[in-house]
Amino acid sequence: MLVIGRVFRVAVAACAVAAFAGCSSDDPPAPDTFSVDAMRNALLKAADIGPTWTAPGESAAPNQLVSICGADTPPVAVPGSPAIVSAPLSDEGKEGVQSLTQHALVYEDAVSAATALASLRTVADACAPSVSRPAKTGDREEPAYTETASTTPLEEGDWIGFVTARNKQYDKAHPATADIAVAALARGNVVLLDQYAIYRLGRSDASANPQFSSDWQKLVRTTLNRIG
Template sequence: MCAVVAFAGCSSDDSPDPDTTITVDTMRNALLKPADVGPTWKSPTESAAPNQLVSICGGDTAPASIPGSPQLVSAPLSDEGTEGVQSLTQHALVYEDAVSAATALASLRTIADACPPSISQPAKSGEREEPAYKETASTSPLEEGSWLGFVTVRNKQYDAAHPATADVAVVALARSNVVLVDQYAIYRLGKSGASANPQFSSDWPKLVGTTVNRISPS
């Protein structure tokens, strides 16, 4: 499967004050559209429940609830091929003030810090059929320009009878009154014992960097 092919956007010559309030319209315009990422990317017809984010820890853990009462802007994207699937789930949580955003980020970080470093899941049958797998997770601080937060990176290895891998990066960054939550995931069939995509570790930072570099508070 092809890696992400295009990352448009660049920083402004000015350096906006990170404490300036960021509007909902600013975040809506900053989130990536299919054409920003690549020609095979699309907006899916179905999306997650409006009061949920993404699962930070993976495995059977539920999606994180949205902390507080922000205005929510979402833009899910996907790229489905014969050898696998890529997806980018984007959520912008726009709060009334910076204190609320910082509190929300701390809440999400608490979830990430509690993620087990490794889990093994048995095979599932029924509507959500899935082979057995082992998944590892690690969380580290992340800084992107004037945005601060963390990233949780997960790798999933399926059993040898169903060779496939999945890599996931969940990023949560805060600046001023906004928390940006992005999940980039790539699932590849027929691969085992390695990361799903050699470019994974560079692709997710490019996606996040493109979004935050577009934001100039009004």
């Protein structure tokens, strides 16, 4: 079991066929193809992470993705027309909350998946490096905060993509921090989009979540290993 502690190019090859000629035996093999069922089985379940993790009673619609840039930006639009498999999980403690939102976008072919990954990367590259927002009131009450974001390439075995990491520092009158990682990786006909977030209450220092980087990487790698 993978235990996360409590809160304390895609390359596409084409063969040009001329008269009396065909693809040679030296051509690259066809890219991997994964089924919807395979991806559904690969996404992590609560029991795969730890005893305090559960599937939330209420969650966003399965075809609603996560926000890559954070702040007030809406969830990113689904690129293309994939079949979508989702699995949200959370761990709520007295000192904060952790969540893992998993989306597998299953396309008809590798070209569509590569195009989708490029679309998501375009969104990530446009994220503002720093955004400050005033306090919110009403149904979604939230203290004022400053959120920073950075996007870097990500490669795990045969999976290639990027990760956007964000950090929220809340108003000192409401000490809390949040770290969010949105990883997008493509292989064959699939794009895996994972968001891991951890919110800690009563903390106002940027190093409040020292295991954040290693934890989101463990979660992503575990899923990729299950896919094979």
